[in-house]
Amino acid sequence: MDKRHLFCEIITKQTYEKLVDFTVALPDADKICAPGQFIHVLCGGQTFLRRPISICDVSKDTLRFIFEIRGEGTQVLSEKKVGDIVDMLAPLGHGFELTKDDENVIAIGGGIGCFPLLNAVKACGSAKAILGFRNKEAVYDKFIEDFENVCPVDLMTDDGSAGVKGFTTQGLEKMIADGEKISKIITCGPMVMMEKIIDIAQKNNIPCLASFEERMGCGIGTCLCCSTKVNGQRRCICKEGPVLNF
Numbered sequence: 603m604d605k606r607h608l609f610c611e612i613i614t615k616q617t618y619e620k621l622v623d624f625t626v627a628l629p630d631a632d633k634i635c636a637p638g639q640f641i642h643v644l645c646g647g648q649t650f651l652r653r654p655i656s657i658c659d660v661s662k663d664t665l666r667f668i669f670e671i672r673g674e675g676t677q678v679l680s681e682k683k684v685g686d687i688v689d690m691l692a693p694l695g696h697g698f699e700l701t702k703d704d705e706n707v708i709a710i711g712g713g714i715g716c717f718p719l720l721n722a723v724k725a726c727g728s729a730k731a732i733l734g735f736r737n738k739e740a741v742y743d744k745f746i747e748d749f750e751n752v753c754p755v756d757l758m759t760d761d762g763s764a765g766v767k768g769f770t771t772q773g774l775e776k777m778i779a780d781g782e783k784i785s786k787i788i789t790c791g792p793m794v795m796m797e798k799i800i801d802i803a804q805k806n807n808i809p810c811l812a813s814f815e816e817r818m819g820c821g822i823g824t825c826l827c828c829s830t831k832v833n834g835q836r837r838c839i840c841k842e843g844p845v846l847n848f
């Protein structure tokens with residue numbers, strides 16, 4: 603779908619710890635945006651470059667995104683209120699190629715990488731998720747509830763303070779050992795986690811779609827600052843990705 607320069611009104615705002623959860627008005631959002639694509643947001647303040655944030659969910663006339671306050675851009679963006687306008691380029695990038703024919707998909711997310719997977723599992727015929735976080739404090743309950751309304755979720759934390767103790771990679775290895783039927787894996791999260799997931803998928807001949815996060819400038823494939831080597835080949839993450847197929 604064509605990328606557009608959009609000015610969208612914030613219609614809901616929720617916060618949890620360092621997370622901000624915005625829903626903005628966008629007519630036909632579900633037709634315009636594919637799962638795994640991202641928005642490139644002008645945050646305001648002294649920041650000049652836009653900041654990339656994944657599309658978490660869409661409906662007929664809304665788009666939801668959730669971000670963690672990290673630096674200046676996300677701090678200024680977090681100060682916006684219901685009724686304010688968000689200036690964004692959207693939808694950008696190549697997302698998860700999924701249809702209702704995709705049954706038995708496993709979605710594996712780590713931390714803020716869990717957010718784009720919600721819209722992605724909605725596009726599948728059937729799916730299960732393994733969502734991993736550092737600890738209980740990092741688990742945004744409202745988001746997990748929304749996820750559980752779409753598909754079963756195995757919640758995991760590194761320290762066992764919520765859900766099952768361990769890493770998402772161990773959760774995947776257990777599913778495979780238990781003989782769970784898996785047609786495709788979709789994943790987003792820290793690079794170290796995704797490298798291991800891709801490795802497990804390849805050893806078990808399971809197609810894997812992984813969403814990469816790189817520092818971005820333009821977001822539309824012009825400045826090439828997000829160009830990175832993947833499997834020995836240079837890939838422009840904002841345009842060819844963020845989702846790459848393995």
Ligand SMILES: Cc1cc2nc3c(=O)[nH]c(=O)nc-3n(C[C@H](O)[C@H](O)[C@H](O)COP(=O)(O)OP(=O)(O)OC[C@H]3O[C@@H](n4cnc5c(N)ncnc54)[C@H](O)[C@@H]3O)c2cc1C
Binds near residue numbers: 651656674718
């Ligand atoms: C495709 C994509 C999707 C993303 N989706 C989400 C999401 O759904 N939720 C979420 O919390 N975060 C997401 N991020 C990370 C988010 O873009 C950064 O946390 C944010 O840009 C930090 O900006 P800042 O000004 O607050 O921080 P600063 O550190 O001050 O940013 C300085 C510069 O670095 C860039 N930058 C910093 N960190 C990153 C990063 N990790 N990735 C890319 N550029 C970075 C910024 O764009 C900016 O130009 C995503 C990143 C990418 C590439």
